[in-house]
Amino acid sequence: MKTHVSTYAAVLLKRQWLSNKSFGIIISTPSGFEFEPGQRIRLSCGGHERDYSIVSAPKESDLNLCIRNVTGGKVSGFLSTAEIGTSLSIHGPHGYFTYKPSPRPAVFVATGTGIAPFCSMARSGLTDFTLLHGVRLPEDLYYATQFQQSARTYVPCLTESNKLPANAFRGKVTEYLEKHLPPAVYDFYLSGRREMIRDVTLLIDESFSDSLVYTEMFY
Ligand SMILES: Cc1cc2nc3c(=O)[nH]c(=O)nc-3n(C[C@H](O)[C@H](O)[C@H](O)COP(=O)(O)OP(=O)(O)OC[C@H]3O[C@@H](n4cnc5c(N)ncnc54)[C@H](O)[C@@H]3O)c2cc1C
Missing domain, CATH: 3.40.50.80 (Nucleotide-binding domain of ferredoxin-NADP reductase (FNR) module)
Structure with a gap:
């Protein structure tokens, strides 16, 4: 994997509810941020850090996440109501949950x-x-x-x-x-x-x- 792990500044661009308990968010892809399909980012807000898997493909212009609105959840709760345009700090990419081609189905x-x-x-x-x-x-x-x-x-x-x-x-x-x-x-x-x-x-x-x-x- 050739991706470079670092801290990046990003912006919340859009939120869309997918059901009554989960929502998708779109955040700007920071310059220089690269990832493999299946990887995740670590999002910091209010002194808390949480991991979120990336939904979008590397070729897409923005990063999409799919987030469950956990009752009493510090970060998911914040993201469920944060104003569009809010600045976010992300760290990554993280993880090895990527597809490994193989002869097995x-x-x-x-x-x-x-x-x-x-x-x-x-x-x-x-x-x-x-x-x-x-x-x-x-x-x-x-x-x-x-x-x-x-x-x-x-x-x-x-x-x-x-x-x-x-x-x-x-x-x-x-x-x-x-x-x-x-x-x-x-x-x-x-x-x-x-x-x-x-x-x-x-x-x-x-x-x-x-x-x-x-x-x-x-x-
Ligand atoms: C590798 C990895 C990838 C992840 N990818 C995603 C992702 O793509 N989308 C996503 O929504 N989450 C993902 N998560 C979970 C995410 O990192 C947070 O744990 C989750 O959003 C809850 O954080 P919070 O700050 O909102 O809740 P917290 O403030 O941490 O927790 C509040 C309360 O809810 C409970 N709780 C925490 N998480 C859950 C849960 N999922 N279901 C029910 N109760 C819970 C806690 O025990 C606590 O009592 C991932 C976690 C890991 C480790």
Whole structure:
């Protein structure tokens, strides 16, 4: 990876709510800032530092992030109401959660805003992957249109919805993997909640042994 890790000044350019609990923000790409799809930035505000995966592709002119508005959250709460034009300090890029080409099929598994790094990979032209996105409700399926067009297979996994979108699965990502992923050796990329990463890793050990597992744990 040839990217240069440093601290940069950026500006909040736009905020758009994606559902009633998550929003996307667009911030200016600082001069000289480069990253690989799947990497993240560390954002500082009010003496707090938090990591956010980059949604946009390196070729895009601005940086997009997808942020869950955590109840009582210091940084997500600040970003949910900060005025457009607010100055931000970012450090990065960080992380090694990048796509590694391999002869094995790639299976991406995300929960909630854990979808962000896969979005950057897809926007960068990656298409040869299966993606499971675990959420509670259809409104939480951020970037669905993008993945319907780019993924080889895109399976929304909904845990709390009676109405299922096309090709969606009712249940957790672990249940889908157990019931529907054909036995084989894969490269798994897991991004999101700690519990999902723990449960899927255990399942991979039992049912898809010899597969590789890359993880990006959000919380
Ligand atoms: C590698 C990495 C990548 C990440 N990428 C993203 C990303 O792309 N998008 C994104 O939204 N977040 C991402 N996160 C999480 C993010 O860094 C913050 O932890 C999150 O925004 C909460 O920070 P806060 O200051 O708002 O809340 P805090 O003030 O830190 O926490 C407030 C309260 O909420 C609880 N809490 C903290 N986080 C969560 C959560 N996610 N869900 C439920 N409760 C929580 C805390 O335990 C605490 O009680 C990433 C984290 C890591 C480590």
